[in-house]
Amino acid sequence: MSADHHDHHDPPFWQKYIFSTDHKMIGIQYGITALLFLLFGFFLMMMMRWSIAYPQEPVPTWMSWVFTDEWKARWLTAGKVEGETYNMFGAMHGTIMVFLGVVPLGFGAFGNYVTPLQIGAPDMAFPKLNCASYWLYALGGILMCASFFMESGAAKSGWTNYPPLSSFADSQHPNQFFTGQTQWLLGLVLLISSSLLGSVNFITTIINLRAKGMTWMRLPFFVWAMLVTGFLLLLAFPPLEVAGIMQLVDRTVGSSFFQPSGLITDSGAADYAGGGSPLLFQHLFWFLGHPEVYVLLLPSIACVAEIIPANTRKPLWGYKSMVYAVLVLGFLSFIVWAHHMYLTGMGSSVSTFFQTTTVLISVPSVVLITSLLISLWGGSIRFTMPMIWACAFLPMFGIGGLTGLPLAFNLVDLHLHDTYYVIGHFHYVVAPGILFGLFAGIYYWYPKMFGRFMNNTLGHLHFWPSLIFINLVFFPMLLQGMAGFHRRWYNGGDGYIAAEGSSDVFGNVVNEYIGLNQLMSWSVFLLALAQIPFIINLFTAWKTGKKVENDNPWDATTLEWATPTPPGHGNFEFDVAVYRGPYEYSRPDCDEDFYPQWHEPKEQTSSDLDAGVLPDDKH
């Protein structure tokens, strides 16, 4: 089906699958790499959860078999995960999930695959940059993860890498270059370069390669979300690059950007000039860190916004308000960052300012989620696999968002800061929220990518356990957090347990809630089990799934469904023109319940087309 008549020769293997410049192949490459990283990040987290629930027991062999004896001897103690190793897993879990997993899956995979199709472009504006962007990402990820095998181990200072802790991390190694922390920073610089190339490419494509008739307000919401995401990446990442470079200089040349005067380590006064400030790093880091949250979120919400209208058979409710909301959201996300820093001793007027903007940003978020919710109202909902995931996204992301509100207020944050409540909050946003949205996307576009549906039974086997267990993982965290459980306890609070009848108040609170650790950990292990049907589904449906009957299996309206299945090089086999908005479902004046963007209206005249007036404008 994918015959491209301009290209008679088939490109060689490495050009077609490895250094491909086709946005669809790059999207798939991003997707597979990101899923592998997600799997790895998940595994690290299972190790951590074991240590939290059973700090005194060796890691069971069904997890620890991946390690060699020598690695275990270096990093485990009698088979148990101890503090340093836990920190390493924790730092890398966060890094992998955020930078190497979710962003590449949402922005890299879906953005790459779907955006050019939805705007009717033959490819990205700069295919070679697109290829470079993927390979920089892969290289950065490999660099970061390879440090697990170094003498120093991988980075251990949290995914935020706060100095001075991170400045001193691994500093005992004579060759600074081959240490986990330095490799982490180098990997980060590569990832930022990758996302810079990616975002320039996306924005240019969206601005300049839209098909004829694809005006701004006819762009599917997905494309709007990608445009905003692109700008977030473009403008928010450079300050982090600055921070990364400065920390690299600190580590390799010995400068003191983030080292205050008078630092003492356990081997005496630190050999630094001093005069710097760890706060500077935090400012630079969170200037990226907060927009990054929306970089994670927007692709996911964008997938859901495509799936809901197609499966309710009615237009997206409040398309325009969603577009404006996402623009406002993008703007506001740049001026809320210091709410991550309430406890750093910032002045009270600064706290107040950032508290205000933080509360403000919930308005556009609520506009988005409410519009999606109302879109369900009165629709004839088809509970297809993608729709089930999308429906689960709404309440899950809702919980994640609402639990964030208390954290926005600096007084409440005094109590909740650095507890499991924070962990529970942002995991609700990212795991059952964002990842569910992305799963929905995978089930939704899979038929376009491979011409076959994913299996429904396996899909249900994936969905229901995932939904149940993921809530059993994260909801207890909120309870534990409010009870004061610190987020960085590698032994889950084991050391704080009070003896029976003790007057130690905190110890008694720990006694009360520590049992939840085992519940959460077992939920995690079962959650892992629930992903197996998905993995099987992903790889077998490619060969054995139900074939699609036509190019538009969901009866959707946006342009990606106008391409052959799977789309060939150059995507479209006809001269694309767009005649109407993206979500024209159940229009009373049409025979079918959907009216695709590319369908030529019947009463169109050539003079209208010349004048740029399209028939639908007259309605």
Place this chain on the structure above:
Amino acid sequence: MADSPEEIKKAVKLYTIIGLVLFVCTGLTVAVATIPALDFGAHGFDMADAIIGLAIASFKASLVAFIFMHLNHEKKMVYWIFFGSLAFGVALILLFAFGFLDPITFDEMLPKKVS
């Protein structure tokens, strides 16, 4: 942007003049910073010198941006992209400054100064 040969020839003349203005401004910055008679404000470097130096630099920078980079007659989209981002850049610097120069606690946080 100038496209006809006449226009381009005219533009080249403009570029030469702007280049000369930039040279003169550079000399002026150095003069203001090094010649005692042109030292504004208190003796030695102070806020007045910083403002003058940055003002000249900003003037030079806008000449480069508007003439050499053709921002004096660009398409609307470029203005959106660049000035939109510039606003973020300025916001970054100002909010950063605000972030660590909190009006309430600033005096306590600032180290004691010697020039």
Place this chain on the structure above:
Amino acid sequence: MEIPYIVNARKDTGLNNSKIAIWLFLASEVMLFGGLFSSYIFLRIFADYPWPERVLPVLPGLLNTFILIASSVTVVFAWASLKLRNWKAFKGYMSFTLVCAAIFMVFKGFEYSAKLGHQNVQTTDFTNVEGHVHYDDNDKADNYYSVVTNEILFDLTSYYDQYLNRITKQIGDKKVTSAMDVVINDFDGDKLIQKPLVAKDTVLDIVADDGEEGSLRYILAEAKDSYIETRAHNEQVRESALRQAWKNVRSNEGNRFTAVTDLTQYDQAQKDAANEEYGRIVEAGDFGSILKNSGLFKVAVDNAKIDIKPSWGRMSEKKEGAKTGVSLLDQTVLAGVAGDSSIVLNVDAIDHRHLVMKGREREYSQDKINAMIEDWYANLGDSQGADQLRQYWGMHKEWRELWTAKLLKDYGTDEDGKANRVPIDIELYRITWKQMVSYKAIMDGKDEERNTVTLDNVKHFEPGMIAGFTGANHSKFNPTDDDHNVIAATASFPELKVAREDIRFESVFSPKMNNYYAIYFTITGLHGLHVIGGALVLGYYLFFGRKMYEENPEWLANRVEVAGLFWHFVDLVWIFVFPIFYLM
């Protein structure tokens, strides 16, 4: 398939793809440099040390500004030439631009190398002494921790070849003997073979590599292998024992859900039981025995003098003759007696501002601060260089009196009788290299009529911008003899020896020295990378653009315009960098 709008502009946006892309890229660059300049502001406002103000030699920066502006002009000329379809003119202008870029980088190189060859030593009372350090036999700045070593302790897992080589080279033919018996474990499947590797007091060959049996490197390598294998074995034993312990505890207990009301206490009891059981199993050796395993190897050395770069480790006692240990980053420890680790340098500036600042922080009186400075000179010792520095300080005090008086005379006082203009700290508490040259000339009576300290005389002898192109000019003002030794009598920059124990912090003028230089190197370094990147792209169009020009000249013109936009941006950044670092 053809991507649209590569050359020609799209109608509604009026732009081609690369034009949009370059502006987006520049937007990102604005944020990058915005972050850097924000950091600069932060670091400067919160500096708790005297910020080095107007310390860089202005001339190289000024010339570089001119060069970049000129190249910016020629880059638009090159673009205009393409628009006029004049290939020859394009080639000329573009070549000029690239030459400018090259000169820019060369000046940058001069500046950097002058900084990196210039040493700062901060003494324990926060006085900063700047100068050139003497060079050792290897043409490296002579700045070492020196220790007469009689014992070296190696950490088997982490010893670093580069350090080891440097140490053994300096030991030379001094005798090195093993200070311990080492037995290694060889695991052949499940069978353990223990064999002696080296006996105490064996003389070790320190030159041979690890292929030669009995050499130091061989022993280290073998012992390391054995250590790692044994560690893995022991951990396996422990892990199996702990696993078994939990199994036993779990199977011994009855029904946990009916018998126990308080789960936490129950868990705790289980943990205690498991630990006890674990101890029992390890003791019984059910899973094999835990082998003795030391990760260290100690050798005795016959008092060899070993010099170590300060950045390689830490010295516990620095005073010459004291018992000391140097622990290197790779955990190797050299024990012995501290040697002469002092830094000898030709001083070209002395700065007391940090001391003054610290004194004011502690609210010392001005008299006390002055007395501290006088003390510093009094404690310099008896060398000829120290005398010369004391003389300089005396002359500087004269000079600053005259300068204060002149400011008072020129600018008068306000209604409260306070002087309108007073000298700044930099003038009061820092002797610059130019002043040193002047004071020396006055001291020596170079000019009969100018042999007293007056403002005019000091000004007269101060070297100009050219002589101080990259800072203190040692080759001109510190002449050397045929053996490259400074002739003390004619030296403007006297020699001073600072004992290691008197040094609080030392560094060359690199990012390590303080955050002013850190941000200076970071921003100018990144800017330099941008210059190189831009020059590469422009060079590509110059050298490989001919084909594109012949096929589609408009395409090349567009590309050169886009690359030119980047080049102008690089110029634009420099326009801010120059005043911020060189003039403020």
